[in-house]
Amino acid sequence: MPDHSNIYAKEAEKYHQLISKQADLTDRIEEIRPFSGLDIVELGAGTGRFTASLAARAKSIIALDASEAMLRLTADRLIQAGLTNWRTQAADHRMLPLEDQSADLIVAGWSICYLGSTNVQNWEQNIHEIVGEIKRVLRSNGTVIIFETLGTGNDTPKAPDFLRKYYSMLTDDYGFSHKWIRTDYLFDSLEQAEELTRFFFGEELADRVIKQNLVHLPECAGIWWLQLPQA
Template sequence: MPNHDEIYEQEAQKYHQLISTQQDLHTYIDAIRAYEGLDIVDIGAGTGRLTTVLAPKAGSIIALDASASMLAVTADRLRQAGLANWQTAVADHRKLPLADGSADLIVAGWSICYLGSTNVPDWQTNIRTVMRELTRILRPGGTIIIIETLGTGTATPSPPDFLQSYYTALEQEYGFSRQVIRTDLVFDSIEEAERLTRFFFGDGIADQVVENNWITVPECAGIWWRHADSHMMHK
């Protein structure tokens, strides 16, 4: 399996090529919480998959990520779009460099999972700490939206075993609701599909691409959301 930490530090542009094959998810976010004019924080922002589509209508947006290389791509994209309502900062999800009550909307795409895998020691403590931080920076009436994988190379939800306990905790311990969506990756050619899926997902998915002649690689994701007034999360 490819080392994602190394990819995020050393291969940000190639990673961005991969995620650019996915649909824009802002309509799903807007349906959960109308975000125009809001102060938004995107944790685990990466190369701006969510930041860049939310920024044009946001009051302000702060992109946080552990990788400065990934944030550099996000910043370039925001500058090229002519936007000035944004900031970026290197940060750990467990210690966010933000003031209490500073966000109306927090989004986290495909990132908290790295702390919530059962392969990670003390994953439950990690998630508890992250949830406390998100609650701390969220304003009254604010919303948290978390997007995570439910499987690549599958047309029906098939979450990785090592993330099942984290997903269950989101719903049963922390009061999140969930919606399942498709986040298929649509490539220009089978060659591009093989190259980029092997780069990030490894041989298993790339071999499926070749076997099935996939230009469109099926993928499922979950969107979990919680409004601040619906359930207290001081666990």
């Protein structure tokens, strides 16, 4: 598999080109928690997958990510949109640079998994710390929504083995609700599909893209959400 840490640090533009081939997921967030007028935080914001679409209707939005390079691209997009209700900051999910009870909605897309993989030392403690920080930052009646992979190249959901225990913790230990959706990629050409798939997902999937002519590449994702009680 490609080195995602290196991609996030050095190839933000190409990564953004990849995720731009997926449908906007703002409506999926709206279904769980209407977000107009809310103070929002995005964890693992990357190049602004959610930030750019949420900011237009939010009261405020803070985009956090470990990669400064990714956040620079997010900031550029928000500036170009003429928005001023936002800020970006490099941060670790386990130690958020935010005040207690300062957000109504926290969204995390495809990022907590890097600390929740069973391949990572102390992954269970990582998840405990992340959920603790989320609960600290959310106001009463606040909502957290987490998106994670259930398989790229799959028509039906299949969680990676190294993430199954993390996903089970969310539902079994912390009481998150859960559903799955399709987050397919629709590329402009087979050449683009191969290039971007090989860039981020690796040789095996890219070879399959060529063999099966997958300009429309299926993908499944899980959504986990939790709403804190009203004080």
